[in-house]
Amino acid sequence: MDWVTTLGQLMNTTLVFSTALIFGALGGIFSERSGVTNIGIEGLMTFGAFAAAVSTHFAGEAGMGVASPWIGLITALIVGVLASLIHALASITFKADQIISGIVINFLATGSTLYMVKLIFHGDGETALLKNVFNKVAIPWLSKIPIIGEGLFHNYPTTYLAIILVFVAYFVLFKTPFGLRLRAVGEHPSAADTAGVNVKRMRYIGVMISGALAALGGATVTLTTTSTFAHNTISGQGFIAIAAMIFGKWNPIGAFGAAAFFGFSQAIRSYVSLFAWSNSIPQEFIYMLPYVLTIIVLVAAVGRSRAPSALGEPYDPGKR
Amino acid sequence: MNKIFKIFSSSIVVPITAIVMGLIVGAIIMLFGGYDPLLAYQSLFSQVFGNLYDFGETLREITPLILTGLAVAFAFRAGLFNIGGEGQFIIGMTAASFIGIKLSGLPAIIHAPLAVIVGGIAGGLWAALAGYIKAKRGVNEVITTIMLNWTALYLGNYVVMHFLLLPGQQRSEDLPESASITIQWISDLFSNARIHWGMLLAVLAAVFFYIFLWKTKQGYELRAVGLNPHAAEYAGMNVGKNVVKAMFISGMFAGLAGACQVLGVFHYQSVLSGTPGIGFDGIAVALIGMNHPFGVLLGGILFGVLTYGSAGMSFGAGVPPELIRIVIGSIIFFIAAPGIVRFVLKPLYLKRKKGKVL
Numbered sequence: 001m002d003w004v005t006t007l008g009q010l011m012n013t014t015l016v017f018s019t020a021l022i023f024g025a026l027g028g029i030f031s032e033r034s035g036v037t038n039i040g041i042e043g044l045m046t047f048g049a050f051a052a053a054v055s056t057h058f059a060g061e062a063g064m065g066v067a068s069p070w071i072g073l074i075t076a077l078i079v080g081v082l083a084s085l086i087h088a089l090a091s092i093t094f095k096a097d098q099i100i101s102g103i104v105i106n107f108l109a110t111g112s113t114l115y116m117v118k119l120i121f122h123g124d125g126e127t128a129l130l131k132n133v134f135n136k137v138a139i140p141w142l143s144k145i146p147i148i149g150e151g152l153f154h155n156y157p158t159t160y161l162a163i164i165l166v167f168v169a170y171f172v173l174f175k176t177p178f179g180l181r182l183r184a185v186g187e188h189p190s191a192a193d194t195a196g197v198n199v200k201r202m203r204y205i206g207v208m209i210s211g212a213l214a215a216l217g218g219a220t221v222t223l224t225t226t227s228t229f230a231h232n233t234i235s236g237q238g239f240i241a242i243a244a245m246i247f248g249k250w251n252p253i254g255a256f257g258a259a260a261f262f263g264f265s266q267a268i269r270s271y272v273s274l275f276a277w278s279n280s281i282p283q284e285f286i287y288m289l290p291y292v293l294t295i296i297v298l299v300a301a302v303g304r305s306r307a308p309s310a311l312g313e314p315y316d317p318g319k320r
Numbered sequence: 321m322n323k324i325f326k327i328f329s330s331s332i333v334v335p336i337t338a339i340v341m342g343l344i345v346g347a348i349i350m351l352f353g354g355y356d357p358l359l360a361y362q363s364l365f366s367q368v369f370g371n372l373y374d375f376g377e378t379l380r381e382i383t384p385l386i387l388t389g390l391a392v393a394f395a396f397r398a399g400l401f402n403i404g405g406e407g408q409f410i411i412g413m414t415a416a417s418f419i420g421i422k423l424s425g426l427p428a429i430i431h432a433p434l435a436v437i438v439g440g441i442a443g444g445l446w447a448a449l450a451g452y453i454k455a456k457r458g459v460n461e462v463i464t465t466i467m468l469n470w471t472a473l474y475l476g477n478y479v480v481m482h483f484l485l486l487p488g489q490q491r492s493e494d495l496p497e498s499a500s501i502t503i504q505w506i507s508d509l510f511s512n513a514r515i516h517w518g519m520l521l522a523v524l525a526a527v528f529f530y531i532f533l534w535k536t537k538q539g540y541e542l543r544a545v546g547l548n549p550h551a552a553e554y555a556g557m558n559v560g561k562n563v564v565k566a567m568f569i570s571g572m573f574a575g576l577a578g579a580c581q582v583l584g585v586f587h588y589q590s591v592l593s594g595t596p597g598i599g600f601d602g603i604a605v606a607l608i609g610m611n612h613p614f615g616v617l618l619g620g621i622l623f624g625v626l627t628y629g630s631a632g633m634s635f636g637a638g639v640p641p642e643l644i645r646i647v648i649g650s651i652i653f654f655i656a657a658p659g660i661v662r663f664v665l666k667p668l669y670l671k672r673k674k675g676k677v678l
Contacts, residue, residue, distance in 0.1 A: 090660075100656035106649075107645050107648055115353070235594055242466070298464070
């Protein structure tokens, strides 16, 4: 086995597995930095995966060819924003408990997507297998670099998009007035209000960005790895994305690192089996590895991660 | 008039209105899909109440929901969000299976209760681990319980595959009769519906929840920590200890749910391909029940009836059973945002009492 190729492939698979988690975690960050807990990432990803699958399917039927997955991606984004509005409406306008309205999103997502899939595809619990999905693109020149070329520069367009968005998100959150306001609203809404920031509007925007990003994450799953949408397309990835967000301390770059860590430990499963010594370890322990490792890392190194102070509290201007 | 006002603002009206509104949302969505909502709801209820077998099976469906609902609600009361019901359920199931299969030969009077108790304790310890990590290292329990869910899934599968396997199958050996908690005579009465002691256990658990939390000093401390950990600490309470304790009891409820499921319903344990979902359903049940033990009982009943009945809805009216999750989601939504319910009820109320805003 050529270890150079293997290493490159491992890096590549890591990024493929991380992509959806990166999107999901970034989504979580925008919502939570604005002070709205978003446990509904899982549901928003489900909505995105569903919207992408259906719209890509019909775009393909309509003869859009290679453009169809892009249409799928955009549709997912719109559907994600719309779905997140339910969460925003309940938790910001009606001051509902934010955890509850997040859970509501998860329920509505699994229920309504499968309901619609069955309506659209005549009783099947799964969308048709998509003919047009994203293919891996090699970036000229860069993909020729040993190890890193195969690892970083020969991947799905959505993976590139995710990585670019990590840095965009970082820039937006920490280097722009908008980001400052968004964070202020999440840390100390009444102070932000006094300074003339419209708290409710900022929070709505935070949640809507969250919906858009999480839905894109879901869309990448159907448009790259599964090519179809079924009840188990998004099973738990939204929750792992939330874990990545917390792990990464509500910072886009940290979350990227955490998502890559999860992606890596998922990817390594497929490679460990190539080694002879791995036969002596029960398969179940290899599956457990990413989760146990996360706990160990958290206990050993990271310790306390501090959430935005006003997280989870509806803003009440009358309260001091 | 004052009485009417009280009823409106009391906690009963909001959930009931929310349920009705949830069913209406479901009906509207069915109309959009070209289905007959009246026929669908009729089929739903006749599936549940149509014959004794199905009624018994509905009770079977309700039991674990109440227990995982209690698990989530209990943690909530202590200010903790236990997303780990899934994992604690699996651990409870696995521990009960292990005791059930490995200690066969014990008399039933010892064997079955022992398996239930060990299942509950194992689930409790699994959750307490997350509590301990939070207390010692400040790691958010949401992230640890999620990780522990997946760990439990594979750990459970490992135990089944390596210690309890029925050769050639993806499941454990059958549990012996002595480890069964089926109540045979009631089961016979309900034309062989799988009824077991878990139902009674779930009710007792709710009573225990109530008494512990509101009638004991320890419960007072737990609630104090839940309401304001800093104040509780300042008042001399050991926050960390309370966090571990709350997680242990919470996990115990979920573990009992798993133990009952394996000892009372399936009588063997399958190798799981994904987490069972019952822990997440418990979150919904806790929310519908507004984190009160008796509310959780009702929430579990509602959730169980709707879920079990959804199959009938599918046979009777062709409606995809997934629709019921939209209904449940909407109900939670309306309960969570009482503002919306009040908004709907306001015109009704204003007719009776002019001028006063709710």
